[in-house]
Amino acid sequence: MFVDQVSVYVKAGDGGNGLASYRREKYVPMGGPAGGDGGNGGDIVFEVDEGLNTLMDFRYNRHFKAKRGENGMSKGQHGKNAEDRIISVPPGTTVMDEDTGEVIADLTTHGQQAIIANGGRGGRGNIRFATARNPAPDIAENGEPGQERNIKVELKLIADVGLVGFPSVGKSTFLSVVSAAKPKIADYHFTTLAPNLGVVETSDHRSFVLADLPGLIEGAHEGIGLGHQFLRHVERTRLIIHVIDMGRTEGRDPYEDYVTINAELEKYDAKLAKRPQIVAANKMDMPEAEENLKAFKEQIGSDIPVFPVSALTKDGLRDLLFAVANKLEEIPKQEEPLEQTDETVVYRFKEEEVPFKITRDPDGAYVLYGEKIEKLFKMTDLTRDEAAQRFARQLRTMGVDEALRARGAEDGDAVRILDYEFEFIE
Template sequence: MFVDQVKVFVRGGDGGNGMVAFRREKYVPHGGPAGGDGGRGGDVIFRVDEGLRTLMDFRYQRHFKAKRGENGRSKGQHGANAEPLIVRVPPGTVVKNADTGEVIADLTVHGQEAVIARGGRGGRGNMRFATPVNPAPEIAENGEPGEELWVELELKLLADVGLVGYPSVGKSTLLAVVSAARPKIGAYHFTTLSPNLGVVDVGDGRSFVLADLPGLIEGAHEGVGLGHQFLRHVERTRVLIHVIDMAGSEGRDPWEDWKQINQELKLYRESLAERPQVVAANKMDLPNAEEHLQAFREKVGPDIPVYPISAATRQGLRELIYGVADLLDRIPKQPSIEAEQDETYRVYKSKPPEEPFTIRRENDVFVVQGERVERLLKRTNFQYHDSVRRFARIMKEMGVEDALREKGAKEGDTIRIGDMEFELTD
């Protein structure tokens, strides 16, 4: 089975907790704080493996979670950082945020890596909070939770040459006779439901990867038929072989077919219609093919190379393969469309500063929300009195207490932050 689009969940590892500890040594009666920091949680990293060709493995495992960092230790020892979780993906994988559609990474080269979900920072131990005023603090932070998100993986084949054309024009037969690939071949539309790849040996030391893609029909750019599944893979190819049934064996007009397919490519993405293209005038062994070929050449003009072939009898295949190989030698290694896709590159823009917190009322409960407030809550270890006092002091410095009073909160009212509830006191 060929799988080219999946949705998976990734989560970075949580940071380890900091530790509250003190020196316990002989002849050191007033040992200071000695609690170490927690280790950082592991990142989830996607790495390209050229040995993979589909996203099939993700059909059976859809959740990836990195390990947690170790907690801090006594004697000032820091917890170990967690190892990153490496997830192997095939070349040509585009990773998108499933909620926003933002492109996180475009992975094309063997060994290329991208951090998809970062691990949380480790919490600080009480060594970090010693001051002249409080030389022995009982304060330690919890580790930050790791990033978590749903991502969509989309595979775009990395083939040098793509076969385009209407269904049943002979694309699969052509792939089978010029390479070692064995695609399914049948005398009905949409025999090819998923892309097939084959390596074509030109015979003079050159070779290229040829992709037989599902047939296009009118409206493909809007997703009609197998449109989007097909056009996604066309984006990566450097050259297109437009296979046309020159005999018009199903009552089709070769010229109209050529125009319609190019129109679908253009409507899907403007630059696709400008991709280098050759025409494989197939089924030349059938009646009326010669007359149609002459008329077609007059209309298409001299700029588009037209190679009369018969995939069934292997007529003209050598000239076609040599012509395509020569064309590949003259064009860049990467398709120009990739440089034009702004979405391929992550652009970080400065965002306007968000409100530090917001307060709303739910019946008798005042709910405080805000990224900084909630992060402080998660990192505070409420087992220690000093940590609770530090949390209250920072909240007061942020203006939360004054804002609650302005909203009508009184002594004894319940305040909710995240999953925890507090009582407002002086």
């Protein structure tokens, strides 16, 4: 089964908690703080493995979590950092954040890695909070929560050449005779339901990767038929072989087929219309194919190279493959990287840097929420008075008290952060 798009949940590891402890050695009175920091949580990392060619592994496991860091220990010992969770993906994998639409990574070469979710920082032990005014603080931080996100993992095949054309024009037959690939071949539309790859070697020992992709029909750019499943994969090809049925076996006009398919490519992505093309005038063994080819050449003009071939009898294939190999030598292998295109943003500043927001529950309680304030809350050990007092000071510095007053909060009103509730005190 070919899997080329899947939704996945990833959760990086939380940081380990810092420790609040003190030296208790004989003959060392008031030894001072000795709590170590927690270790960092593991990242979620995607790594390209050229041995994979589908996203099949994600079909049965769509939740990935990394381990949390080890807690800090006494005598100032740092907790162990957690190992990263490395997940193998095939070349051509694009990772997007489902909630924001942001492109996180575009993975194309073997061994390439990208951090998809960042592990949390380890919490600081009480050694870190010692000052001249407070040499023995009873404060330690909890570990920072690891990043969690819903992502869409999408595979776009990396082939040098893509075969395009209407269903049943002979693309699969073409691939089967020019390579060792064995695609399913039958006399009905959409026999090819998933992309097939084959390595083609010319008689002068030049080789390239050829992709036979599901047939296109009018409206493919809107997802009609197998449109989006196909068009996603043609994006990465450097050259397009446009297969045309010159035998008119289904009664369609070759030139109209040519115009329709190119229009679908352009509507999906304007850059595809500028991709170099070679026309394979297929089924030349059929009656009236010569007349149809002559009319087609008059309509298409001389700018696009046209090669009469028959995938069934193998006539003309040698010249066509030579022309493809020659053209590929002129086209640079690395086109503009995905990260540099206008529609892709790899690093984006958040639209709003507001540290918190306030709403009210039906029972009248004020609710504080926001990524920054929730992270601060999770990293505070509220079982210790000094830590709770520090948290209150941090909220005041962030402007929470003033914002609550502006919303009408009075002495004794309930305020909630996540599952914790406390009173507003003037």
